[in-house]
Amino acid sequence: MKPEVLDYIAAHREECLALLVRACSQPSVSALHEGLDEMAALVGEMLRGIGFEVDLVPTDGAPVVLGRMAGSGDRTLLLYNHYDVQPVDPLDEWETPPFEPTVRDGRLYARGAADNKGAIVSRICALRAYLAHHDRPPVNIAWVIEGEEETGSPYLAQFVERYDDLLRTAYGCVWEAGGKDSRDRYTIALGCKGLLYVELRAREAARDLHSANAAIVGNPAWRLVWALSTLKGPNENILIPGFYDDIRIPSAAQKEALARWDYPEEETRALYGIDRFLCGATGDRLKEQLIFGPTCNIDGFHSGYGGPGSKTVLPAEATVKLDFRLVPEQSPERILELLKEHLASQGFGDIEVVSYEGEPPSAGDPSHPFVQTAAQVAEGIYGHAPALIPMMSGTGPVHVLCGQFGVPVVTAGVGYAGSRVHAPNENIRLDDFFAGTRYIAALLDAL
C-alpha cells in the first residue's frame, strides 16, 4: 500500500471524527420509525461526497442506500452496512445523551457508534484516503446500506430482487459489525445465525381486576409462564418437537477454525459480570454453544404492576417477546410453524403468536480465497492473525444478500468487547476506529 494513503488517514483524523459525530447525531431508530429518511439522505450525501453514484432505493420500508463506484477490472466488491440503530432505552442509564456523541478517555459514546455508524464512516474515510492517491478503486464497488437491520431487514429482499444480477456476481462482501475481542484480538466472522422473533400474547378478563378475583378468573401471566415452561427447561434444551431436526453438522474447515479460536472466557465472564457460562460450559463446548448452538431467549415479559411496593391486581393481559437464534439449515418459517403446532398441542391455542422477523442462517467457509486475503490483510494491520469465526452468534441479512448467492462474506467492524452494543453507553475507541480505516484501505489495495 502507498504510505501516502496511511499518511492521509493520519492527517485527517479530526475531519473523520467530525463526520462520525455528524452520523451519530442523527437519530435513526428503525423500531420506532424515527429519523430513517433523514439518515438515509445524510448517508447518501456522505457517499456522493467521495464520488459514489448514489441511489436511494425505495422499499415498502425504509429506503436502501446503494452507492456504486467503477474501479479497475471486472470484479465487484460488495460493502454492506446499515444506517439504523437500536432503541435507546433505558435512557436514564446513559451517562451522556445517546444522540449527542461525546468523546471521553479516547472513546466516542453514542447510540450507533459501534453498531454500525462507526464502520460506515471508517469506510468512507478509507475510501477518501485511497482515492486521494489513486484514480479509482482496484475493483468496482457496490455499497449497500440498509435502514432496517435492527428490525430484521424485513424489506431488504425487495432490494435484492431488484439488484439480483449485481449481487450474485460479486466477488465477496465486506460485512458490517465486529471488531476486537476482550483480549484485543481482531476477529472476522463469515456469516450470521438466523433469527425468528415472535411475540406471545395472552388475555383473560376485559380489564385489570382486584386480585381477590384470582380465585375464579384466569391470569394471562400464568398462561404465558406455563406455555414458556413447555418451550425450554432449566437444562436449556428446547422442547419444541422437531426444533433440532434440520441442523447441519459444521464442516471440517469450520470446526478447525473454531478450534483455532482462542475464546477469551475469563475476560468475557468479567465483562458480563457472570461467574460461569450457561450450563457451566467452557472450552470447545462453550465455543460450539456460542457459534453453532440455536437459542430460545426471552427478550421481554410484561404484565400487570411493575411499580414500587405492592399492588394487588389480576392483570387482563400479558406479553412475551421471544427470539430464536437459528443455525444452518433451520428456517424461521419452519420453526414458527413448529412453535405454533407445539403451543396448540400443549393446550395453549388461546395464546396469540405474532411473528415480527425471520432471517435464515448463513455460515461461511474459512478456506475461501477472499476470506484468506481479508485475514492476511488484517494480520498486517493488527499485528496478529485474526480469529475466523464461521458464523456470528448474532444475526444479519447475510443469507438474503450474499449467502443465497454463494458470495463469501467477511466482517469488518470498529467495535471492541466493551462497546455495549444495543445497550446504554454504546461506544468505540477512537484508535480502533482509525485502525479500521487503515484496514479497509489496505484490503482495497490487496484486491
Place this chain on the structure above:
Amino acid sequence: MKPEVLDYIAAHREECLALLVRACSQPSVSALHEGLDEMAALVGEMLRGIGFEVDLVPTDGAPVVLGRMAGSGDRTLLLYNHYDVQPVDPLDEWETPPFEPTVRDGRLYARGAADNKGAIVSRICALRAYLAHHDRPPVNIAWVIEGEEETGSPYLAQFVERYDDLLRTAYGCVWEAGGKDSRDRYTIALGCKGLLYVELRAREAARDLHSANAAIVGNPAWRLVWALSTLKGPNENILIPGFYDDIRIPSAAQKEALARWDYPEEETRALYGIDRFLCGATGDRLKEQLIFGPTCNIDGFHSGYGGPGSKTVLPAEATVKLDFRLVPEQSPERILELLKEHLASQGFGDIEVVSYEGEPPSAGDPSHPFVQTAAQVAEGIYGHAPALIPMMSGTGPVHVLCGQFGVPVVTAGVGYAGSRVHAPNENIRLDDFFAGTRYIAALLDAL
C-alpha cells in the same frame, strides 16, 4: 326503632350529603402519603361533632382515629373503617376529578365514595339521628378508623397492642366494606382472606446484553418462568409442599351459609368480560373456590423490552410480584417460609424473595348471635335476607383487630356492584347511602 330516628334521617339528607362531599374532597392516598394527617384531623372533628371523645393515636405510620362514646350497659360495640383511599391513576379515565365529588343520576362520584368514606359518613349520620332521640347509645361504642388499610395496615398492630383490653372484650364489630351484589342483594361478610405479598427478583449478567449472548449467558426471565412453573401448574394446584397443610375445613354453619348464597354468576362473567370461571367452576365449587380457596396470583411480571416491535436483548434482571390469598389457618409467615424452602429445594436459591405484606386470614361464624342480629336487621331494612359470606375473597385487618380476640365481625357498606372500587369513576348510589344510614341506626337499636 323509634320512627323519629328514620324521620330525622329523611329530613337531614342534604346535611348528610354535604358531610360526605366534604370527606371525599380531602385527598388521603396512603400509597403516596398524601393528605393523611389532614384526613385524620377531619374525621376526628366529624366524630367530635356528634359527641365522641376522640384520640388521634400515633403509630410509626399514619395516626389511627379512635372515637369513644359511653352507652347504656357494659357491652362495647366496635366500628372499623379507614380514612385512606387507593391511588387515582389512571387519572384521565375519570369523568370528573376524583377529589371533586359530583352527583350525577343519583350517584356520587369520588375516590373513596364506596371504599370507604361513604360508610364512615353514613355511620356518623346514623349516630346523629339516633342520638337526636336518645340520651346515649344502647352500647358503648369504640370506633377505630385507620389510615393505611389500602397499603396493608402495616402499623395497625401498634394500635392493637396499646388498646388490647378494649378490643378483646368487644361484643362485635361492624366492619367497613361491602354492600349490594350485581342483583342488588345486600351482602354481609364475616371475615377476610389473609395475604402474603412477595416480590421475586432474579439477576444474571451485570447489565442487559445483546440477545446473541443467550447461547452462553443465563436469562433471569427464564429463571423466574421456571421457578414460577414449580409454584403452580395449569390445573391451578399450588405445588409448594405444605401449602395446603394448615387449611381448616369450613364449619357446617359456614358451608350452610355458602350454600344459601345465590352467587350472581352470569352477571359477574358479563362484568369481567369472561366466558367461564377459572377451571370451569360453577355453583358450589365456584363459591368454595372464591371464598375458601387460597390463591397464588401474579400481580406483575417485568423483564426486558416491552415497547412496540422487536428488540433483541438478554435482560439483566427480572421481577415478579406475587400475592397469595390465604384461608384459615394458613399464616403468611409460614407460607413465606415454605415458599423460600421450596425455591431453594428446586434449585432456585439464587432468586431473591422480598416480602412486602402479610395478613392472617379470619373467617366468621354465621350462627353467632351478633351475626344473626345483623342479618335480621338487614332483612328489615333491605327487604330480603342478606347473604352471609363467612369470609371475603379480599383481605383486610380483621384478624389483627378482631379475629385474634374471637370478636365477631359483620361488614356494613354502602357500595354496589357498579361502585368501581379501586378504579376510575368510583361511585355510590345515594339511595344505598341512606339505606346504609338507616341500617346502622336500626342495628344500634337492636343491640
